[in-house]
Amino acid sequence: MEPQTLLDDNGYLKRNIIDKKEFSLKTFFLQWEWMLVIILLAVIVINSLLSPYFLNYPSLRDGTVTFLDKAFIVFPMAMVMILRDIDISVGSTVALSSVVMATMYNSLGVPMELAIIICLAVGALCGLINGLLIVKFKELSAVIVTLGTMILYRGIAYVILEDQSSGNFPEWFGFFGWGYVFGIPFILILFIIVAVIFGIVLHKTTFGRQIFAMGKNPTASRFSGVKVDKIKIIVFTLAGLMAGVTALFLASRMGSTRPNVANMYELDVIAMAALGGISTAGGKGKILGTVIAVFIIGYLQYGLGLINIPAQTLLIIVGALLIFAVTVPKIKLPSFIRRK
Amino acid sequence: MPESAIENTPQVETKEVKVSKLAGIYKFRELGLLGFIIILSILIQLRNPSFLSIENINDMVTNTAILSILALGMMLILITRGIDLSIGSTIAISGMLVAQTVSTYQHLNPFVVILLGTVIGMVCGAVNGFLISKWGLLPIIATLAMMNIFRGITYKISGGEWISSYQMPEGFVSIATGKTLGINNLIVIAIIIYLLIYYMINHTRTGRQIYAVGSNPDSAKVSGIKEGRILMLVYTVMGGLAGLSGVLWVSKFASAQGDTASGYELTVIAACILGGVSIAGGSGKIAGVILGSVLIGILNNALPLLNVSPFWQTGIQGSIILVAVIVNTLVKRGVDRNNLMRRKI
Amino acid sequence: MTNYVLELRGITKEFPGVKALDNVHFKLKAGEIHALMGENGAGKSTFIKVITGVHQPNSGEMFLNGEKIEFTNPKDAEKMGIAAIYQHVTNYPDLSVTENIFMGHEKVHPFTKKIRWKEMHAEARKILEELGSKIDPKIEMGTLSVAQQQIVEIAKAISTNAKIIIMDEPTAALTARESEELYKITERLRDQGASIIFISHRFEDMYRLASQVTVFRDSKYIGSWGVNEITNDKLIVAMVGREITQVFPKKKNQVGEKLLEVKNIGKIGYFADISFSLKKGEILGLTGLVGAGRTEVCQSLFGITSYDRGEVFLKDQKISLKDPKTAMNLGIGYLAEDRQLQGLVLDWGIGRNITLPALEELSTKGWLNDKKESAIAKKLAEKVNVKANSIFDLVSSLSGGNQQKVAVAKLLTADLDVIILDEPTKGVDVGAKSAIYEIINDLATQGYGVIMVSSEMPEILGMSDRIIVMREGRITRILDKEEATQEKILEAAMSEVIENQVG
């Protein structure tokens, strides 16, 4: 479209700057999320062909439950990655918050309802500490701080529970990991609710916009009055809080917990976020993509598990998928469909 | 900053030398870390007198040698704003292949074996480098994926079996246990690597270009530096060092397993960042990285010596790492502030 | 034909959606200083990048000493003796000054290829001294101010012993004195046989240096003249396509009551004893040499960095400036010196950049309001006259001057009393400059207090009601409009005497 030029009152050249985005089918369909949808469909089709047990509701339902626990952390991790940071302490946070919860309940006689709240609070507190350290010591990056707290938080969990596992939760606590509402797993319902909330916060609020701005240019954001420190602290606290949520589900699914649970969860979570189109280079990504990515990796592992592929082959396949999925958008498409 | 290089080329006037030496000490950014290590050592020594015995120091240095070799490679990568999560798997794959080779060809020359492991590692590193420089994948993602793939391949080629010490010829095991000039081979190899890398990053163009690419990739392009080549180089070098470490690891422990060095990449990265290498790229010095490795080596050595409850070890390790980086930061800040105070306004 | 060292014919360069160069020509004689002028976005920087091989043209030919050449990367150009100082400083903040100067052509031992640090440091020091600068070549580049970095860039170009040197707005960040140094160096280079292409928005640069001037407008070649053949007015018409009668607008602002009062603020290592006041409707010029500390003072008034001592009063209320948001809420706005790093999110569209500081005001309870946002962005982008098609155009695709306009537009979103502008016209063409002056004047007329940091003497003299001169972190003089002259300012900027006048 040619810009119109005209003269204003003072005789200056005046431009008309367009403020409506034209809807373009091309850009719409060149979104990364379509690619993910295609991969997800491919995974489902291949799984159905490979295993007769895959494509039926009970199987999909139970399969979904097996991988959703850590998926809660993907959303705040996406935010952290958009901020060009990384949080590798989330696995340890899961361990610590579940261990504290179990200890509160079993050793200190705290009612389970309160213990659950404490679990979430401990998670959030771990995240808050990460955030505060990162903001106070800017010379250290988030990797350094969370590498330290990763070891520390798990260490505290060991100090608390030593070599014991702690369980004996009340019957109803099993509902988190094993319960159904109208035949739909409770964890799935909660996952979708959390996904929607995070999606809205990240894409529809000023808070989300500011996160993207910080990811693209933290200095300019600060100069533009974005409260960069506050936002960082909130995002890391959210990561901790969601680790607390994961801790609940994990403890519920295992009926107990131990200091060594959720080992290396952070890498799984980062892989899901990356597959979902969240760039660790910052400033880019959508929640929708991460949701699809969670299901891609989850169903891939589940489906291949149903035909009893050995774990080592699974490692190779997941690694290759990650490379494939991240590479495809970089392949030079013919110019007529290349994205801008 | 080639500060160390500067210090090596004395100024014309003696007076200026003094001034720059003094400034050099202030400029030594890892002062806090060094101080921390010294204080920590004294405290440990007070609790267990065998800590600073020759034998223990020798054990400690030997056990830290492999870590420090890997940390230097990781430093190069961090300087270019990258990261390599696949090195644990590279160690495993190279260790496993080399162990399988020597168990079949018992009379292979140790140098050939070392070379073989290094080459295997370089191939792995080159794959990372290729994905990152040619396909433009982000380092964390590419190496995360390759971490899985290399590990999976290691399990596949081993078929779940381990290669045990009875299958390894004496010559191979002595790579790590033998001595040269009375010094353990691991230490000798580590020192050779330090010197090579020191020379490379401070005295060759390519070395400086590594810093340039990390400091400002865009202007590196404008200066005609081939970023892709540099990235390819650092990942290949890292792979080579990991491959070498794989040989040393297997030789040292006289056993090759599929899960060798699983998760070791985080220890290596911890050593680098303790040593003041910036994750944001562009800066990092050998002296710092060696200090960082030493601190981790001390922790690994001293916690068992101090009879610390196993349940407290992880927590103590985490707190010390955190405290060390924070102390180092505070000291740096203090030094900077001091420099500012002395500036005339 | 052969008396041209460099000739370009029919160069066209397209970026997706923009034709940055449209069939342009250029001829450079041996030993000449050739000025290249044109509005922001005319395509000058792109043209330079085509010459140095950063960009490859879509069509057109290039001849070096009569021979046809093609460069595929900047290294090729460097080998052929072409060096460039790019508009946006391209340096290595973590490396030493010496390395920045010699990057890509380090001195190495012929056999061992070992880098010769000693020689390089010595040579770097020599070049810097020739440039009249005392920068220590061993210091880290990142610790230097923008202007000092610019000097290093120049040193870098000199160090290659290039036959053709291209300077893209080298004086944009320099003060008059430093510019004078640069002129001398440029002339010396010419006398030693180099040919120089010089891009600047400052006419005095052109008159002082160039013998030939070529003008681009809207990506097209307009013409090439001997500097003596063409009048200033004609040149402006060639550049802008219309006449600009007056660069500095007639001042209509009324200076009112006191707005901001700064009492003895200081920050260790940066500045000390800074006291001044700012009145409603006043334009307060802040000038000084490179590194005088103007930026630091301004940034601590905006809450970016903190001052260690002293007090600041706004409308007689003592204020504490924790962070930029607090400052903005109190009514203080700041236009950053380095627009690429501090001012803009380059990967974002114009619209999002403009609304970033005002997101909270434009939203309802934290919810983004796209319509309102777009409307405001459009209004402001048009107000500062950004050369763009839509508010969704990426800022990174704009020319330097147009980026600056976007940065100015960001300030206009907030409800401010005090506006601090750090080098607001750096790299901005005559047309846009007068538009920015107009805006500044409007702001003052509306009752804003404006602090304008500038290194350009005419701008300071032409715009300010009062002028503060800083030197090495202290205020050396505060001058009223009437008494201010170029000489007095220079004297205050360079003299040892400190007159602690509190205005």
Added chain:
Amino acid sequence: ACTQGAPQSSSSTDDQGSEDTEGKKKYAMVFKNTGNPYGEKMMDGFKEAVEAIGGEVILRSPDQPTAEGQIQIIEQLITQKVAAIAIAGNDQDALEPVLKKAMDQGIKVLSVDSAVNANSRILHVNQANPERIGRIQIEAVSEMIGGEGQIAILSATSQATNQNLWIEWMKKELEDPKYANIELVKVAYGDDLRDKSVSETEALLKSYPDLKGIIAPTTVGIAAAGKVITDKGLNGKVAVTGLGLPSEMASYIESGVSPWMYLWNPIDVGKVAGYTAHALVEGTITGELGETFEAGDQGSLEIVEDGDGTQIMLGDPFKFDASNIAEWKDVY
């Protein structure tokens, strides 16, 4: 509408399809982690037994030794409607809910090698009596060091339940007056990591210069201890024993660093697991105390008591020494 446990619609799906098209029943074994030769041998034995009884075998292990990984695998096995699951648990308690789910759907669950708690299994196949394992190692070390001196234990991780149980028994055995001159100075944990086990061994030697013997009831630990003693030239001064793979320990047994050590045959353990699973599926046994059944080439086995649950107990661990190590080192 809120329910816990699978909704009605699907909880009864197991009856129509627990048999595959070919009519072969599926027997699954889940080991702790992949790439572990001990586990591979056990799975080999399991496979042999299942094939002997005409079933279809599924061998699975997660890539890391975690309970989370095993839970996922068990869910997948439930969906595949296997007939039986034999599991070497990574955590005693954490598998309870998912294994209960499996049992609710009619799958026979037994644990093998490292037990899961009594609620989450029908019975356990125990490779050797923990009491015997514990006591025998003290007897061995006492013999090696001539009945007096300091000894230390180098274990796997501090939460490895197997090892902890054995260590308990070792301590009980030490209470016997005949060991009055033996002092257990420390229990160290090498986390089954080579580098950590080496550091721990070195620290033991330095902190207790008079140390005479090291018991390491874990493969990585005993091999690392053997290696350190060899490298430091302490062969003859410090004796190493414990539980380890013959292949890993061959050099040290041949050199005398470890005069002898123990282990059972993982292949046999796997076989017994296979036959036991078959007996459970066929209904020959129900897991009650006192039941007996024929386990192929493993002979007749009886179900005995084990705390709250029941188990099948294999014989004493096997002793590997210089006389027999050569023939075993290539086996496992």
